[in-house]
Structures are given as structure tokens and as C-alpha cells.
Amino acid sequence: MITNNEPPEFPIGAYVEPDSPEVLTLQLEELRRCPSEIRSAIESLGPEQLKVRYRNWSVRQIVHHLADSQLNTYIRFKWALTEASPLIKTFNETKWSETFDARESEIEPSLILMDGLHTRWSVLIENLNNEELDRTFFHPEVGEILSLRQALSRALWHIRHHVGQIEWLKNRHGW
Numbered sequence: 001m002i003t004n005n006e007p008p009e010f011p012i013g014a015y016v017e018p019d020s021p022e023v024l025t026l027q028l029e030e031l032r033r034c035p036s037e038i039r040s041a042i043e044s045l046g047p048e049q050l051k052v053r054y055r056n057w058s059v060r061q062i063v064h065h066l067a068d069s070q071l072n073t074y075i076r077f078k079w080a081l082t083e084a085s086p087l088i089k090t091f092n093e094t095k096w097s098e099t100f101d102a103r104e105s106e107i108e109p110s111l112i113l114m115d116g117l118h119t120r121w122s123v124l125i126e127n128l129n130n131e132e133l134d135r136t137f138f139h140p141e142v143g144e145i146l147s148l149r150q151a152l153s154r155a156l157w158h159i160r161h162h163v164g165q166i167e168w169l170k171n172r173h174g175w
Contacts (some may be wrong), residue, residue: 007054007172011164015157017150024125024133027152032122034159035114038066041166042107049175050107054165057097062162064102065093067110067117073155074121080137080148081128090141125152 042050042063050060057065072091079086096102125133128148136145146154169175 007165007168010161011168012157012160015154015161018153023153024149027156028122028126030156031118031125031152034070034156035111035118037163038063038114038159039111041163041170044175045170049169049173052169052173054169056094058103059166059169060104060107061097061102062165063107064105064110065097066159066162067113068096068102069093069158070114070117070121070155073151074117074124076137076151077121077124077148080135080151081132085136085138085145088137088139090139 042059045059050063051058053059054062068091076088079088125148133149134147136147137151138145
């Protein structure tokens, strides 16, 4: 059991950019597995445990945030594939996490959304050629032009990061 009371900022470590495009096959496998890994992380948690916070967000908010974030990333993929290096729209994650549905609603609809979204997203990516994977969008929040390869890598880290938060809470509380 972890004895430190303060949750780490990055329970799985900081993001590291992959150094090889050959990781795409592994990333596609991970993308397909993500919904089941999220479900696995929360399946033993009851209603009271879903209210427990990791820093600023409850487990419930984390799950809804994952659905919101992945949906936004998928849409960014579609923009990048249909427009020339578009400026993408960001979303205020904190404010989104404070809406009623993110704070209070059941998590199953977000889990179902991720099941379908990851299926479509995987089909899309596995049918992209190298030129399409190298298409870009501008992310104003981070001030960078990102390729779809980079966006996928960051999205997968982001999912692992939040699952890591849930796992940290489970270990911390002995769930």
C-alpha cells in the first residue's frame, strides 16, 4: 500500500514521444483494448468509491473525462484528414468535468460511448496510409502542430495516465 498521501501528478510517469513509427501496430492493439482496460479498472468500485477524488476529480469525473477527451481527439483526427492542418477547437476540461453529467451521472453511457468510439477510431487508423498518418493539426492549447501519429501516441498516454490515477486510488485505499 502506498504511504504518501499526495497523489503523484503523473502516476505512470511523464509523456515520452515514441521514437519509431513502427509502434503503430502496438498502438492500434492498445487503442482497441482501452475501453476494456478502463472497465477493468473500475469494475470493482461501488458508488461511494466513484466519488473519491484523485486530486481535483472524482473517479466518476475521470471516466466521463476520458470519454469526452477521446471523442474530441477522434474529431480532431477527422478534421486533420479532411482539412489542411486545421486549427482545432480545445475544450475546458475543468469546466466540462463540472457539468452535471460529468459529476453525477452513471458511467455506463460513457463506457458504451468509448466502446463504439474506439472501434471506429481503430478502423479509421488501420486504414490510413503513411501520408495520412503524417497529416497535422494545430493545437492552440499546447502551441504545437501535431501529426496524427503524435496525437494517437499522446491520446494513449492520456488514457493510461487516468487509468493510473484510478489504480493509484485503488492501491491507496486497499480497494
